[in-house]
Amino acid sequence: MDQEVQSLCWDLVERCFSFHKQRRQTGSFRSFGLLVYALIAKPDGTNLFAGTGEEGIFRSTDNGTTWNSANSGIPQYTSVHSFAANGINLFAGTWLKGVFLSTNNGESWSPSGLSDKIVFALFATPDGMNLFAGTWEEGIFSFY
Numbered sequence: 569m570d571q572e573v574q575s576l577c578w579d580l581v582e583r584c585f586s587f588h589k590q591r592r593q594t595g596s597f598r599s600f601g602l603l604v605y606a607l608i609a610k611p612d613g614t615n616l617f618a619g620t621g622e623e624g625i626f627r628s629t630d631n632g633t634t635w636n637s638a639n640s641g642i643p644q645y646t647s648v649h650s651f652a653a654n655g656i657n658l659f660a661g662t663w664l665k666g667v668f669l670s671t672n673n674g675e676s677w678s679p680s681g682l683s684d685k686i687v688f689a690l691f692a693t694p695d696g697m698n699l700f701a702g703t704w705e706e707g708i709f710s711f712y
Contacts (some may be wrong), residue, residue: 619648
């Protein structure tokens with residue numbers, strides 16, 4: 569693994585633990601803790617997103633120091649298992665609710681397809697022409 573990529577990965581892990589610690593300190597943790605399934609950093613480097621189990625999406629606009637819910641348009645109790653980004657498009661893969669799209673850094677989300685699928689993995693091609701979704705027991709879908 570490239571040294572720069574490895575460093576970026578560890579940085580995201582550290583930010584995840586910061587998120588976990590902050591949620592514990594605010595008392596808003598469930599007794600079993602908050603499950604974080606996915607993390608992504610937007611190319612600008614300051615917007616981070618965490619996909620959680622049943623609590624949707626959280627966003628940090630200050631490099632992981634603070635985290636706030638970013639669920640406008642996401643149904644309540646949605647588990648978010650994956651993210652992909654391409655340009656201004658940010659995609660979130662969910663459990664049984666398909667893929668959601670935000671074009672405004674997570675301010676709002678709209679359904680983008682596969683509404684009845686469990687989406688565990690997302691990949692946006694660098695040219696922005698395709699989005700691939702890996703699903704539970706239903707294979708890989710290409711769309712967009």
